[in-house]
Amino acid sequence: MNVVSDHGVRRGRKFDQVLDGARKVFLRDGFERASVDDIAREAGVSKATIYAYFPDKQLLFLEVARCECHRQTEEAEAMVEGDVPVRVALTIAAERIVAFQLSDFGQRMYRIVVGEGERFPGLGRQFHDFGPGLIHARLVHHMQSYVAGGALEIDDVDLAADQFAQLCKASIHERLMFGLAETITPDLVHRTVHGAVEMFLARYGTGA
Template sequence: MTENAHGGDDAESLRHKRKDLLKVARRHFMAEGYSAARMEAIARDASVSTATLYAFFPSKTDLFIRVIDDASDDFARQIQGVQVRAGAVHEQLVAFGETYAAFLGDPLVRAVFRLVMAERRRFEPTADRFFERGRAEIGGVLMQVIGEHVEAGALKVERPSWAAGQLMGMIEHPVFFVPMVTGEAVRSRRDVRCIVGQAVDTFLARYGTGQG
């Protein structure tokens, strides 16, 4: 695809147009699913010709993969922007946990996860890449916090990746997976602050040294 093929638009204009197309396509895929979504309807909603849409994305399969990868990029930027404030180990872990729970509760995040789960059989490598990247990005932030407190003597952790996964799992299960599996019909009776607080207390009972 060349700039000339799009009327001489510069690279920045093409980048914005591509991003707009992905956002429109994301809405259609989330609302209709992969099978029911139509390239013609996506192009019409984006105010471009079908030929223009196909010039950017040669097939609906390619478009779907790019939509999921683009959502993954957006989530990665959101996660990288998390700033865990300085403080004692309990304070920092609670701050991380509440930020993570808010991320999991974001309606857009949940909608994209549902879409990926629904289409996993058809797009298994894309789904695996989406899930693994999210886990690695978020886990990396938590592992950094854990590592700092291990060095400070407040935590005793032999495998930071395992410890991070355990804390994240205690938050994910009630906040994210139970509502996702039940279609939001079942939610924890505990509020998010209680869930995070109990998860951190359990984590520190296992890994804390009492020095932080």
């Protein structure tokens, strides 16, 4: 029996199998060119199985994004459990944000959404809510905890979370978008991560 999730997806025993197949096809072919037939073939299931879980291809695409971002945030949060100093927590978050940017998944999904958003209105907004929006929400949650504990002093935590994410893109995002990935060295990643943390703490840190 399938179980309906809170975002309109039905789950069953072949759910992960379908997601894995869809992930491969979407990253290979993009959103528009990816067909349900190809996804079914890659996943080793019938089209009927896919439609039993996902009423349309867009929801399947968004679920791929949501699951990946959820996995990334869970891994990062597992590393900051307990009484972790704010500098350590921010460094872990920055490293994860940069790693996602540099990943094949992150780059391809970004290009798909930007390149096909005009033909599929609403795709970008929904992708943001299912993916980057999830990461933003977790940043806000943890920053609020550090504000409550006195390690950060922030009036607008929602804005501060956006600012931190943007600092983590400095020197990296545009290079990726213009096909200059080979110029992103480990030293540049290190400087970007630690520069983001230092600047953020210089503005919002209390030294506590």
